[in-house]
Amino acid sequence: xxxxxxxxxxxxxxxxxxxxxxxxxxxxxxxxxxxxxxxxxxxxxxxxxxxxxxxxxxxxxxxxxxxxxxxxxxxxxxxxxxxxxxxxxxxxxxxxxxxxxxxxxxxxxxxxxxxxxxxxxxxxxxxxxxxxxxxxxxxxxxxxxxxxxxxxxxxxxxxxxxxxxxxxxxxxxxxxxxxxxxxxxxxxxxxxxxxxxxxxxxxxxxxxxxxxxxxxxxxxxxxxxxxxxxxxxxxxxxxxxxxxxxxxxxxxxxxxxxxxxxxxxxxxxxxxxxxxxxxxxxxxxxxxxxxxxxxxxxxxxxxxxxxxxxxxxxxxxxxxxxxxxxxxxxx
Amino acid sequence: xxxxxxxxxxxxxxxxxxxxxxxxxxxxxxxxxxxxxxxxxxxxxxxxxxxxxxxxxxxxxxxxxxxxxxxxxxxxxxxxxxxxxxxxxxxxxxxxxxxxxxxxxxxxxxxxxxxxxxxxxxxxxxxxxxxxxxxxxxxxxxxxxxxxxxxxxxxxxxxxxxxxxxxxxxxxxxxxxxxxxxxxxxxxxxxxxxxxxxxxxxxxxxxxxxxxxxxxxxxxxxxxxxxxxxxxxxxxxxxx
Ligand SMILES: Nc1ncnc2c1ncn2[C@@H]1O[C@H](COP(=O)(O)OP(=O)(O)O)[C@@H](O)[C@H]1O
Ligand SMILES: [Mg+2]
Numbered sequence: 001x002x003x004x005x006x007x008x009x010x011x012x013x014x015x016x017x018x019x020x021x022x023x024x025x026x027x028x029x030x031x032x033x034x035x036x037x038x039x040x041x042x043x044x045x046x047x048x049x050x051x052x053x054x055x056x057x058x059x060x061x062x063x064x065x066x067x068x069x070x071x072x073x074x075x076x077x078x079x080x081x082x083x084x085x086x087x088x089x090x091x092x093x094x095x096x097x098x099x100x101x102x103x104x105x106x107x108x109x110x111x112x113x114x115x116x117x118x119x120x121x122x123x124x125x126x127x128x129x130x131x132x133x134x135x136x137x138x139x140x141x142x143x144x145x146x147x148x149x150x151x152x153x154x155x156x157x158x159x160x161x162x163x164x165x166x167x168x169x170x171x172x173x174x175x176x177x178x179x180x181x182x183x184x185x186x187x188x189x190x191x192x193x194x195x196x197x198x199x200x201x202x203x204x205x206x207x208x209x210x211x212x213x214x215x216x217x218x219x220x221x222x223x224x225x226x227x228x229x230x231x232x233x234x235x236x237x238x239x240x241x242x243x244x245x246x247x248x249x250x251x252x253x254x255x256x257x258x259x260x261x262x263x264x265x266x267x268x269x270x271x272x273x274x275x276x277x278x279x280x281x282x283x284x285x286x287x288x289x290x291x292x293x294x295x296x297x298x299x300x301x302x303x304x305x306x307x308x309x310x311x312x313x314x315x316x317x318x319x320x321x322x323x324x325x326x327x328x329x330x331x
Numbered sequence: 332x333x334x335x336x337x338x339x340x341x342x343x344x345x346x347x348x349x350x351x352x353x354x355x356x357x358x359x360x361x362x363x364x365x366x367x368x369x370x371x372x373x374x375x376x377x378x379x380x381x382x383x384x385x386x387x388x389x390x391x392x393x394x395x396x397x398x399x400x401x402x403x404x405x406x407x408x409x410x411x412x413x414x415x416x417x418x419x420x421x422x423x424x425x426x427x428x429x430x431x432x433x434x435x436x437x438x439x440x441x442x443x444x445x446x447x448x449x450x451x452x453x454x455x456x457x458x459x460x461x462x463x464x465x466x467x468x469x470x471x472x473x474x475x476x477x478x479x480x481x482x483x484x485x486x487x488x489x490x491x492x493x494x495x496x497x498x499x500x501x502x503x504x505x506x507x508x509x510x511x512x513x514x515x516x517x518x519x520x521x522x523x524x525x526x527x528x529x530x531x532x533x534x535x536x537x538x539x540x541x542x543x544x545x546x547x548x549x550x551x552x553x554x555x556x557x558x559x560x561x562x563x564x565x566x567x568x569x570x571x
Contacts, residue, residue: 178440179438179440180434180435180438180440180443181438183423183427183430183431183434184431184434184435186421186422186423187421187423187431189422190419190420190421190422190423191419191420191421193383193403193415194415194419194421194479195421195431196383196402196403196404196407197381197383197403197404197407197412197413197415197480198404198407198431198432198435198479198480198482198483199404199407199408199432199435199436199483200404200431200432200435201402201404201435202404
């Protein structure tokens with residue numbers, strides 16, 4: 001596919017997306033597409049440190065910190081969700097500092113493993129700190145519709161809010177990837193020693209990338225809580241829903257690229273909901289077996305993810321070089 | 332004052348002294364060669380100077396500034412450039428590879444692109460700017476390695492076997508580039524396993540064997556030194 005045709009296709013698709021709520025009355029479809037937008041935002045935010053080769057399986061931590069902050073401020077102290085969103089970002093940034101400073105010394109897989117523990121610890125705290133979080137029951141967002149309360153009768157406002165979030169996060173990820181920071185991260189991912197010898201403070205680059213990622217994930221968490229009207233530890237700090245799912249979306253779509261997380265979220269969100277609904281009733285956990293199989297097949301047969309199959313061919317000025325390396329580096 | 336001062340540097344790997352009490356100076360404007368058999372400790376010495384490894388003993392001073400406590404990126408910013416014996420370019424275009432060190436100093440994308448392009452021109456790589464390095468020959472990849480290190484605008488450039496593995500034609504293409512860089516005012520410290528190539532460019536040569544510095548002098552002095560002949564040819568001589 002040529003870049004021009006891809007752009008045209010993207011434009012048409014985007015126009016269709018904006019028009020959907022005008023024609024579709026089905027709450028189910030609106031909910032599903034909204035969920036896709038949330039997962040696009042979440043996966044793209046998760047993907048920012050992956051530019052530098054750092055894969056977290058603990059992003060539910062930031063999602064939960066943001067969501068809980070927004071909910072507690074609103075339910076317990078009557079603070080506007082819009083201010084709560086800013087506070088949610090601040091708290092998840094703090095969580096980002098606490099998690100990443102000790103973990104940054106760890107290489108690839110060890111970083112990933114340690115990140116799981118972080119979200120689990122926060123889930124325990126959310127269960128035990130009853131006076132603040134109401135324990136495992138959680139907090140309900142009272143139904144008082146209105147923009148000031150970020151609560152709505154119709155599903156349409158959140159359709160557009162989540163769409164704006166998705167576009168904003170993808171845009172931020174795009175800008176970061178093409179900035180000096182993006183270069184430092186990519187250099188570190190492919191040869192950290194050489195990057196350092198060239199003057200790149202790679203630990204600082206990873207740290208900044210994780211802060212962007214955690215702050216954005218916290219922001220998404222706040223909006224998500226008001227979308228589903230409730231915070232509870234097992235949802236907000238869910239390993240499977242918000243730590244594994246973004247990673248899975250990213251890997252299947254194509255990690256470390258801009259469009260991989262978008263495509264991954266679009267494909268995997270309906271698939272995941274479908275599996276959870278149908279297979280979950282047959283035998284709990286069966287849906288994750290299917291996930292595992294899909295993951296293994298992807299990593300083995302299309303290691304660059306779906307995005308590596310649809311990337312437009314770039315003109316290559318090098319003499320006689322093949323296109324074998326095309327898939328390695330995505331725009 | 333010398334540009335680089337190395338004093339009593341020692342590095343152990345378990346029981347092995349990979350670098351054993353090594354001291355030497357390099358003056359600004361020099362081009363100094365470092366030879367020695369495989370495993371002599373040459374690359375380890377570079378790793379100590381650039382901060383990838385930490386010595387058990389000894390001091391490294393660049394342009395009057397002690398380097399021991401600085402991280403590798405800080406040493407790079409202080410004016411130390413190096414290439415790696417095993418070239419592994421970043422998985423990005425040739426141009427982007429050279430932009431990395433420039434962006435570590437100034438985050439402006441356009442400026443970095445322009446300077447990187449100039450650097451590629453200097454190393455006759457500009458026609459490959461948009462190529463992926465893994466589609467290139469070893470000789471070309473080694474030149475990317477030099478271009479990247481040179482883009483840091485180093486006071487001292489350390490080259491680790493940038494000619495090894497190249498055929499005679501490629502060597503005769505890459506050798507003048509090293510001279511050209513030197514003529515631009517960069518001090519060069521170069522490891523080369525190939526004696527002939529090294530002798531052709533160096534003003535002064537250091538010789539290492541089993542972690543120790545065993546000789547130093549002009550190429551002529553060193554090639555006639557009995558200890559060096561022994562190290563390379565394994566002949567018994569009473570003085571060593
Ligand atoms: N990271 C390391 N760990 C253990 N031993 C090492 C390490 N790096 C080098 N060595 C050993 O130190 C000695 C010197 O190696 P090196 O500096 O690479 O030699 P040269 O570059 O002169 O060929 C060799 O015996 C090598 O096996
Ligand atoms: Mg070596």
